[in-house]
Amino acid sequence: MQFSIQQNKLVDAVNDVMKAVSSRTTIPILTGIKISATHDGVTLTGSDSDISIESFIPAEEEGNQHVDIQKTGSIVLQAKFFSEIVKKLPKETVDIEVQDNFSTKIVSGSAEFNLIGLDPEEYPQLPQISDHHAFQMPIDLLKQMTRQTVFAVSTSETRPVLTGVNWRIEDRELICVATDSHRLAMRKAPIESGEISNITSVVIPGKSLNELNKILEDTNDLIDIVITDNQILFKTKYLLFFSRLLEGNYPDTSRLIPTDYKTEVIITAKDFLQAIDRASLLAKEGRNNVVKLTTFDNNSVQISTTLPEVGKVEEDVNCESLIGEELKISFSAKYMMDALKALDSTDIKISFTGAMRPFLIRPLDNDSILQLILPVRTY
């Protein structure tokens, strides 16, 4: 294998595939990045066996030559060193050549590195997924749906299936749900193009979705999504992102969501978020970061918390509307702030059905997203 490549293209592709490389893998060859050169261009691959990422740099694109292939072939180089080296090379062009015994020469300007490579034949094959049943979504919509749900997955391995986001497809609508059993985030959107396979409910590891969001740029270009029994593939022009799926049945969360309410508050999200954030300055030092909300007759709610031996905070926030029963309720400030940030909405509606029951937070005029939080017993 021998080629010359533009440094910035190489750096971008290395940064993408590095998202899948873990230094803690038990499979030694997966600490490496696989580099393959064909006459069409160069493909980099990184994998931790849960996530695998393939990034392609075309030899030529729109009349610009990115790679000059002198000899096709492939090699695996230690990711930790290769990724740092390519970033710090002095010139715009990098020459990479595999010599005897997988020894690989990397030359840029007067700097010459020789890295001991590994046999590319030992690198695992990526899953073979046919894209017959691909559906498409705009990349920015996919990223937004992930951002609005993935924060709510469980961080505990007690119930592994809750560490993922449940994707269900019903009537050409994608419904994303995440819950750690103390709160729940749901977002849905119609699928506008493509063919949906007969697998209509999967659980995607939260970590995979977080890494995918870091790699994808905010554009409204379409991304192909293919779901199989145990894998999901996200595919753009030059990128393949594979994730394994979580096994096990995702709980039915629909019955958790209350349909009636006893108290309903409409409030400016920003004012409410800032008041919670200030109360959290004391609450986060105490047990579970819990704040109290009390409704008042004068169309306002009070956010308060007391931290023994330190002090207390009280703040009244005006509501746009406050109807129904009087209420005192306690909840996690962190969960509320996460939910408010995910909603991306100016005005929000909070629907309570009593101090001991889960409550709903929604945008004022948008049914495609909801956040649910379980209160904390303090009264």
Added chain:
Amino acid sequence: MQFSIQQNKLVDAVNDVMKAVSSRTTIPILTGIKISATHDGVTLTGSDSDISIESFIPAEEEGNQHVDIQKTGSIVLQAKFFSEIVKKLPKETVDIEVQDNFSTKIVSGSAEFNLIGLDPEEYPQLPQISDHHAFQMPIDLLKQMTRQTVFAVSTSETRPVLTGVNWRIEDRELICVATDSHRLAMRKAPIESGEISNITSVVIPGKSLNELNKILEDTNDLIDIVITDNQILFKTKYLLFFSRLLEGNYPDTSRLIPTDYKTEVIITAKDFLQAIDRASLLAKEGRNNVVKLTTFDNNSVQISTTLPEVGKVEEDVNCESLIGEELKISFSAKYMMDALKALDSTDIKISFTGAMRPFLIRPLDNDSILQLILPVRTY
């Protein structure tokens, strides 16, 4: 005590004094910030007993009212909470009022905090230092001299005096020296104004100088410096910064500095630094981050390193001048990069007196600064 104050002025002063507050202090009241209001303005104090910082907010300055004092007095509030609270207050004005039992109300907009304060009488007195013997320096020069030396102090407590920077005053010249016994940094500058006390050699803790550099803004305003037996005071218009001095005799470092050389290299600092940085990508994973320098007849030096089982790197860097004996020498890449960054110079001169002897790095035309590094035995 009761006053209204501009939030941004309060935040700036809190940020300054927080540099001295440690959460790990054994003296409980020092986890607090002392706040004192007089008719002239508000003074904040933070201290970890090694460093004490006092920041003053004048009631009025150039016709702008920063503070409206309703009642003079003082209080100590827990630094961790008070500092976070003032940053997140909703309005530009903050009302602070001490009530019964040191309970302190902090109000801004609709947010009301009540913090349990501590008795200000228990807060230690700051050192009383007369400024009779103050000398002056431009603040930016002081910051530069610190930056160019303090990185070389020892991080080990084996010889505590080496964790500080030695300041000597000779013939109205300030000489700053730091060494961890593997390298040494020296910078000197004339003292242009003020009166120097009869104490002409002190050792200032590196940590104190680092914190001072964070607080001081880059200006050529003068700063007053007063040295006593066991304290140094830095004084600007609204800031007092006290540091205790380290006890013990600082070693005589002048005899370490070679006066002749056998090989001398003049080289562009940036090219040399980048080559060392690249070699360090492999070297830092090995023993002590050691790189090798080899002189070549063709007016160049080669930087190289080998990391067993990973690979090697070699890079030739052209010299502007290379005279004297052939040389192979090994040294810490980190020490060399620290030294090159401290020099702030386009072209540098490196003077070697053999592979086992300390060598000097200096700017081409400037005797006020030098860096010395001890080589590592590898050949």
